[in-house]
Amino acid sequence: MEKNKPLLRNTNCYTVLLLLVISLNITCLTAQSKLLTKSKKAIESYEFAKADYYRGKYDQALTNINQAISKDKRFIEAHLLKAEIFFSTHRYQNEKDAWLNVISIDSFYYKPAYYNLGVVDFNLGNYDQSEIWFNKYNQLSQGDKNKIKTSSWLLRISFAKEAVYNPKQVLPVNAGPQINSRYDEYWPSLTADEKTMVFTVLVPRDSIAFLSGQMSKTASNFQEDFYLSINKNGWQMRETALSPLNSPNNEGAQTLSADGNMMFFTACGRSGGLGSCDIWFSRRINNGWSQPLNIGAPVNTPFWESQPSFSSDGKTLFFVSNRTGGYGKKDIWQASIVGFRDDSTPIFGQLTNLGEMINTDGDENSPFMHFDNQTLYFSSDGWPGMGQMDLFLSHRDSLNNWHEPKNLGYPINSSNDEIGLIVNASGNKAYYSSDGLTDGYGGKDIYWFDLPVDLKPNPVSYVKGEIYDDETKLPLKADFELINLKSKKTEIESQSRADDGSFLLCLAPGNNYGLNVSKKDYLFYSGNFNLEKVHGLQDPKTLVIYLKPIKKGSSIILENVFFDTDSFNLRPESDVELQKIVQFLSVNTTLSVEIQGHTDNVGNAQYNLDLSTKRALSVYSYLKVNGVQPSRLQYKGFGMQVPISDNTSPEGRAKNRRTEMVVIK
Secondary structure, X not given: OOEEOOEEEXXXXXXXXXXXXXXXXXXXXXXXXXXXXXXXXXXXXXXXXXXXXXXXOHHHHHHHHHHHHHHOOOOHHHHHHHHHHHHHOOOHHHHHHHHHHHHHHOOOOOOHHHHHHHHHHHHOOOHHHHHHHHHHHHHHOOOOXXXXXXXXXXXXXXXXXXXXXXXXXXXXXXXXXXXXXXXXXXXXXXOOOOOEEEEEEEEEOOHHHHHOOOOOOOOOOEEEEEEEEEEOOOEOOOEOOOOOOOOOOOEEEEEEOOOOOEEEEEEEOOOOOOOOEEEEEEEEEOOEEOOOEEOOOOOOOOOEEEEEEEOOOOOEEEXXXXXXXXXXXXXXXXXXXXXXXXXXOEEEEEEEEOOOOOOXXXXXXXXXXXXXXXXXXXXXXXXXXXXXXXXXEEEEOOOOOEOOOEEOOOOOOOOOOOOOOEEOOOOOEEEEEEOOOOOOOOOOEEEEEEOOHHHOOOOOEEEEEEEEEOOOOOEOOOEEEEEEOOOOEEEEEEEOOOOOOEEXXXXXXXXXXXXXXXXXXXXXXXXXXEOOOOOOOOOOEEEEEEEOEOOOOOEEEOOOOOEOOOOOOEOHHHHHHHHHHHHHHHHOOOOOEEEEEEOOOOOOHHHHHHHHHHHHHHHHHHHHHOXXXXXXXXXXXXOOOOOOOXXXXXXXXXXXXXXXXXXXX
């Protein structure tokens, strides 16, 4: 009887959080009545080995199966089981030797041995030999109704040969002892400004036993905790001050928001969970982190949810789930924040599967949505690659359609499993975890490398700021939106921190953005970042914003109201700002405002006075047409009479050409 047997194989993490189920070998563990040996002692050792194998006690299983083979060297079923034990423990050369013993005893007894030899030689990087084995298996399996299709493996071999022949020029650099240690470090997450890194560490429950080398990497001996390092002209010594996130249980596979103020992470078997593994949420507060809370449905289900990635738009969560309704065993899904509960936990809705251009009938894992909100990095065993789990990238177009994934190539990908790669906001540096390099500090370490040009996302800059009350100078928790003025699409929605008023938002070149900051009982703030003619990365910007309480005489400059040169015709990109004014006045129904127009000193005074008056009238007319009662509106032009900057420079004159809104009642 020939059948597929699912096997548990460890990847970049060792706990239940990141175990991947992969069916690769075709196994045949024959019942005792069919065993082709006459040695009762060999059969007895074989049965012990089989029981140990099914319990995951591979070392003991190997001891017993060797005893069985020593009693009968041609005991073919024992060699079959020995090959499977070596496959389960990733000892591929030993596995190959076992399969060669099988076919040397009887080359026709178990035809899938040739298929498995193809797999093991692929895992060893012997691509030519792997191709020979798969073709041999196809020849022997003609007419066999249980013939396994090898076309996908032959496609992988073709890709792997080409990738090795044309390697990517990458040089991994160890992140250093401030981050790495003799323990396993993996799954890095990074803020947009690259000032904060949080990563997962596999910590021994008994450090003395670990140092003595007497501890195996099992869930009972180790736990996963979060560590943090701050970048101050170089990474500072890591710390574990992430209370109350860390617990005696496992926490891992985390993602930070772009500003570092929110964290989503995976926890398994925790009280309050909905399934085996769920995604949890915590918010940064003035003395650390808030108590973690389960984000609930529709993200979490009785199935397995893990490996979140939170987009820089401040509202979209990508994650992995094995729930029904997908394309394969594990799929990448996304959900959007539609509100917040009283305890500040985000409420998610708009759940969607990323579709067949990302997900396959295999496993997809470790999604990372870059800060450009267009480039997704992820791992998959369903797309053609070098090994079991390879790293890929896919770009999303303006219609939210994903392009066919691109393999990151060799040696970024290898015959091993690769998962958990992230890329900085600048788009030039990738971080990942590896234990295959010679300059490590012990176990898995976090490395970085310069991304090849063809693997880069769109570069992203950022704006950091702080929001205060204009009168008390105390920090404020306020809502902010970053809006693409051309498409009128809200790119980012989030809030500033309550304790210090800080915020961070990402800016991709090539767009004209409006920033709107609002809070109840305050005038909104209007900011503009015109990057339409910028194609590279801009220097990060810093803002200090003072929101003015609503009262008579309070005013704001409408940064996103635009006119054609020497004209009072409103440009289309002004609609976003003008609609904000309409919305603001519809909420604050007792207010009356005056729209004021101002110019620079270019041209004569009367011309500028007329122009500024007509521009103020244009805004007044727009508001009236859009439902604001004329009795609540006034307009006035001031020409060049009230400058707020020096008229001797282009920058100063640009500031003086402005439209303001003043509360008059």
